[in-house]
Amino acid sequence: MTSFYSDRDRKVGRGYNTLMLKLLAQFGDDFGFNLDVELYRDNALTQTAILDVPEQSKCNRKAAQMRQDGNRLYVAKKFDDALLKYNESICFAEAGSDQLAMGYANRSAVFFEQGEFEFALANIALAKRHKYPEHLMPKLVAREHNCWEKVEAKEKLHFSRMAINVNVNPKIPFVADGIAMKVYNDEHGRGLIAEKDFQAGAVIMNEKAVLTLTTLDAQYSNCGHCSVKLTYNMIPCPGCVSMLYCSEECLQENERFTHRFECAIADKLRNVMDYSTMIGPKQFFYGLTLFGDDVQAMMDYCNGEAGKGVGNPFELDFRKKDLLEQFKVMQKGGVHHITEVDYTYRVSAAAFYAQFMKHPLVSQIVKTKAQRDFMLHTFLKYIRSCYTLIMDKRVGHMHGPTVSMLTFVGALCNHSCDPNVFFSTRNGRYTLIVLRPIRKGEQIVTSYGPTWWEPCPGYKCTYTCRCPVCKKTNWALKKKEFPQAAYRHLMLITAATHSTTGVINNADQLNMAQQFVNRYAENYHPGEVFGAAIRIYRQFLNAGLDLAEKKLEQMRAVAFWEAFDD
């Protein structure tokens, strides 16, 4: 059986690959068609040589080595690579040791070189807080003064977050009013429907993800909880060498909901991770925590009548912040098919089961055979529902290496190669922005990768796309000639993409492109020239979101060192 994933995807998680081959040999021709995950599990449990990898622990010697590697990269002016090495060193440094403080100080040097003075100051504050060696202090203090001067000379920060800019749903404050869920039977399963018109530029969703997961190679660059990328103040998990967080809050939340089940077996889990299937077990442990670690209560609910059916988050009042109620709806999931890559999910569920049962806390909580089987089947169920698509990072709208994001409402947005919204996953949030006017009654659809105006050669998805473009029913490019005025407008927009003078800023660019799509969509969509305009509009949106993210980070850094100074 050929693999769905590329070698690049599989460069980590070697234990998983070996296990896959073993099971393939074991099941022979049946492999892939045998849906019995318990059989996979029973086989996996016998593969101790593959699964029992030793755990790495904090080690100052390794931390020093990594820091020196970082220093070499720093001297070679490979600053982003140096940051990754310093982050790795910070993860390995022993608590209370000066290795930790020196990691932070080295990071401040990188940020200083990059002109990120706010971030440098935040790291200097971290170094001081962690007993930076006295004899090195004068150099650090000199850098701090330098940073202060540069920051004072800098323009004041203006924050332009892409928040919802239309009326919000009173019960779901992160979703615009006028959006509902609809089940599109035989097509996409659950989806989002517009109950009123929306114009391009409307930010109609800005949902904080419940859980996120990054690719394995993003371990030292992204927050282990919200997955935000390479922030200035990444702090390590005190227990293992596998996690960094962007804030104390993320550390605490992750610890409470999932990491307490992972920390002692972090390397064993990494050994069997396949891309981002780990989101399945994470959802299980998130639920278990909300059920007060009472697996029997969780099982009774999920297997009972109340736990079945199709989940509709629009029935909830999110203002109540009742996480258990929310979880109950979310765990029902939607309408999903068993895909051709389901065997990879079964191998993952089996491998995770084998590893998690080695964790004393898990084996203490999940005691009876029925409970253990429930955990296995739930891993698979959640992997299936969370991990149904491969987000194509080349398209650039899946920000950084976040590959799985568990959301309530965002998760309902289906794919179309003729999308009317654009999605972004920055800052651990799922944001939807309208790309072209949406009429009342239309489905709200984003693109997971390809679009008719920007095809994505080699893109693979785990389902058969049933969007109008692929079905070729009632969908065809319009051949209508554009008016001269529209061409002039488009030329201005195109020129704005090359603006390097700063005369045209991102807000102007967005405005121009937005006006164009709102004005010409009705008569000229879908048509080639219109497609070119949408492509540019999405490019401006991406740039705007990047800018907003950077500013948010700078403001957080300022708040961070100001609090430290008090």
Ligand SMILES: C[S@@+](CC[C@H](N)C(=O)[O-])C[C@H]1O[C@@H](n2cnc3c(N)ncnc32)[C@H](O)[C@@H]1O
């Ligand atoms: C993020 S979920 C969207 C919500 C999902 N429809 C549900 O019921 O929960 C992605 C899944 O929806 C289905 N889907 C989304 N877009 C589709 C499309 N264009 N054609 C067929 N199925 C689609 C696929 O099963 C896909 O794995």
